[in-house]
Amino acid sequence: VGLVGKGEDPRRWCTLNDGIFNYYESDKSSTPNGALKMKEIVCLAVDPPLKHGYDHTFELYSDSERLYLFGTDNPDTLREWVKSIAKSFIPAYAESLLQQDFERIGRLHSKDSLSLETPQNGWFCLAGSTLHICLENGHSEETIHLRKLQELCDGDNLDESLYIEGERKLDFLGWTGAIQRAGSSGDSLSEQQLTDTDIPVIVDHCIKHITQWGLISDGIYRKSGVNSRISALLVDFRRDARSVWLKEGDHLVDDVANVLKRFFRDVQDGLFTSEAAQEWLSELKDDFSKVARYQQLFNRLPTVNKATLRALINHLYCVQCYSDANQMNLHNLAIVFGPTLFQTDGKDYNAGRVVEDLIQHYIAIFNVNEEQLKKQKDEISIIIKVRDKMSQKNSGAEPAGDFICTVYLEEKKESAEQHVKVPGAMTASELTCEILDRRKIRVREKDYWCCFEVNEKEETERPLHYNEKVLPIFHSLGTDSYLLVKKHYSMEAMLVYLASKVEVTKHGVVRFREERSLLGLGSFNERYFILTSTSLRMYKDIRSNRSEKEWPVRCLKVYLGIKKKHRPPTCWGLTVYYESDKQEKSDRQYLCCDTQNEMREWFATFLSIQHEGSLWPAEGCRMRVSRSVMADPRLGNVSLIPLRGSENEMRNSVAAFTADPNSHMTVLLLFVYVNKPFIRS
Structure with missing residues (x-):
């Protein structure tokens, strides 16, 4: 009351x-x-x-x-x-x-x-x-x-x-x-949009961009960017950091580096917190006392501050590893980041000394697994090699060497990883044979081993054509995709079906759903399809004279499977991408069949038309790889880091590694933040 x-x-x-x-x-x-x-x-x-x-x-x-x-x-x-x-x-x-x-x-x-x-x-x-x-x-x-x-x-x-x-x-x-x-960002560190490891998205994005594109850039973090671009990018990050994607060419590394510095200088309460900052700055003489004191102070930081400090010092440790190229040694980084992280005027070196100590004793203070750190540094070396390849290509120099790529055998797990040196001209069939030879797997009669492109996020897979170049595929894979060598259990049935056909065409009723219907609560509807050597046409029903839609077959890429979220009426579905030079983003169509046999027939017809009737090599997988592709033991177990950038940048970066000057590649970039639930309002 x-x-x-x-x-x-x-x-x-x-x-x-x-x-x-x-x-x-x-x-x-x-x-x-x-x-x-x-x-x-x-x-x-x-x-x-x-x-x-x-x-x-x-x-x-x-x-x-x-x-x-x-x-x-x-x-x-x-x-x-x-x-x-x-x-x-x-x-x-x-x-x-x-x-x-x-x-x-x-x-x-x-x-x-x-x-x-x-x-x-x-x-x-x-x-x-x-x-x-x-x-x-x-x-x-x-x-x-x-x-x-x-x-x-x-x-x-x-x-x-x-x-x-x-x-x-x-x-x-x-x-x-x-x-x-x-869900939006606030003023303090804990109020930022975060990754699943409690690192602010703005920090995560900037560090990854600089690691990929600016690690050996001369004077990184010391050079000033363009103030107008820095301010505009900061505004975008503060409005919605999740929606900001940093791209080479669009975002220069010096601008991104200054965005990161300005964020730390402006963030409310600072990285070390205003309450504890003076304790961090208290001077200690011997290294043992320093490490113990820093560990104690680090463990008292709030969760987000701890995760952010660990990620930043890890990054700066990697930057100074390449000081011969970027001129940013331990001392130079400390001069830049000391006043920035402690939000001081920089009149004394106390703040710089703390940052220098944290980088110098990074492994001890943060209890770093040295094996994991070595793997990270190896991956960074791969990134730098990729950048060198791109620079050689842009300057007209002849590229040399191969790439170390990760392929899985039968299932994606650590024990099934195979790290293969992949030349630019290696085909899917040669890669498959290389993997089988390594594991001493004997290919029996009617064994159809094949290399698949698997997309976990979309719940789809695509068997690569045996003559398809592998390296461009690796460069176009998103973080949710990988290559998997396994048996193609439908290949024999597909070959038998095609052998019985006089003319390779296909028509019939299929349940259809297009991508834009996902914005609402659309469903699969029956449509009549005709697939010919030139096009895929869709009609409202078998009696219709005019097609509702038409796609050129040469622009279609067909994957087995449809993501369960789209609620396909059966599990026998195809995800079809329409990719055109005139559009940046590919359109997706979903075709759902009533039976597995019907799906195989449609898929076989697509492949036969696109590859002029040649689905499988006459010699199968028993052929040996003609060129030397044995792994270099000096390279260890290093996975290829997928390239990022615009479609044109990706095309340019791999053009030098394919032997066929007429080959055409379309790159689909898949970006993910964290494996956390979405909210749909």
């Missing part, structure tokens, strides 16, 4: 009893001005100060699309009313949500990537940047850290996602805005 209202607005005497919230003209009134049953409430929101002109207000949303606004004189009264009201309409299975200091709590429907057809009722609570969820049929409370999201947008798309629906538009608009604000 209490008085609710403020200032010139009407003040009402309110009571909450037996699940009914009544408000009266005064405490002497016997008849309420209005009443609200607690079972009718779908959402309660605590407003930030001055949203409605007052410091302490809260909103109640009813299932009849009505909004009730109440205000109090002080925060304690507000907190009491909010807790009491929330407790009266939250069901017993979601009572754990009441323990949170929430700003919004209410009922929503949700679907995940495994149950898009059957939404579940649940109660959601937003507290800070964390979304707490109690589903009706759930066994425990779930939490999602909104600043660690990979993406936050409208629509129904992609796997590893959580799709949220509101019962009423009014309260759902409030949820959408609140979640978006909670």
Whole structure:
């Protein structure tokens, strides 16, 4: 019971009893001005100060699309009313949500990537940047850290996602805005959008870009960039760091380096925290005391600060390893980063000395696994070699040498890794034979071993044609893709089917869905398709005379499988990419067949047309690799680091490594942040 209202607005005497919230003209009134049953409430929101002109207000949303606004004189009264009201309409299975200091709590429907057809009722609570969820049929409370999201947008798309629906538009608009604000960046380090390892996305992106494109750049971190570009990039990162992709050519390494420095100089409370900064700066003489003291101070830092400091010092350690090329030795880096990280004026060297100590004693202070560090340095060496190749190509010099690439045998696991030296002209068939020879696998009659391009994210795979050049494929793979050598169990059936055909064409009814329908809740619909030597045409039905769509076969790349998130009616599906020089992004179409045999026939017809009837070499996989491709033991177990950049940059970077001057390659770049759930509003 209490008085609710403020200032010139009407003040009402309110009571909450037996699940009914009544408000009266005064405490002497016997008849309420209005009443609200607690079972009718779908959402309660605590407003930030001055949203409605007052410091302490809260909103109640009813299932009849009505909004009730109440205000109090002080925060304690507000907190009491909010807790009491929330407790009266939250069901017993979601009572754990009441323990949170929430700003919004209410009922929503949700679907995940495994149950898009059957939404579940649940109660959601937003507290800070964390979304707490109690589903009706759930066994425990779930939490999602909104600043660690990979993406936050409208629509129904992609796997590893959580799709949220509101019962009423009014309260759902409030949820959408609140979640978006909670997932955005703030002023302090812990309020930034984060990776799954608690590193701010802006720091992660800048370090990776400089590692790939600027590690041997002369004077990296010492040279000034262009101030207008630095400021604009900082604005983009602060608006939504997840959406910023750094690309060579578009973003110069000196600009990116200065963005990183300016971020650390400006971030609220600093990397070392204002509370502990002076302790870090206290001088110690001997190395043993320094290491122990730094370890102690490091362990006292907040989680995000610890992860960020470790990542940054690791990066600077790698930078100084190449000081012969970039002129940035231990001392030079310390001069630059000391005042930056401690946010000082740089008049003395105390801050620089701490940074120098951290880099010099990096392995001891951070308990670094030296084997992992060696692997990281080997990978960086590969990156630098790739850059050298690109520089030679751009200067007209003749490239030399091969690339070390990682291929898996039968399944993706560490024990199945094979690190192969791949020349520019090596074909998929030669790579397959090389892997089988290494493992001394005997190829029997009618064994069809093949090299597959596998995309885990899209849940698709594509057997490479035996004459397809391997190196361009490696350079175009995203982080979710890899090459896998295994038996092609459908090849014999495909060859038998094609041998029975007089003319290689295919037609029939197939269930179809195009990519843009994923923005809504589209489904697969039956369409009549005709595949000829020149085109794939789609008709509404078999009686139609005019095609709805037509694609040239030469521009289609066909993968086996359809991602489960797209809800294919059967498991016998094809994902078809239309790739054209006139468009930067490839379009995806999904064709779903009723049987495995039907899918094989369509796939075989596609391949036969695109490769002029030659699906399998006459000598099969028993052929030996003619050139020497044995692994160089000096290189160790080093995986190729996929290149990044625009499509044209990728084309240029691998053009020198293919023997066929007429070969044409289209590069699909797949970018990922972290393997965390999405929010779909």
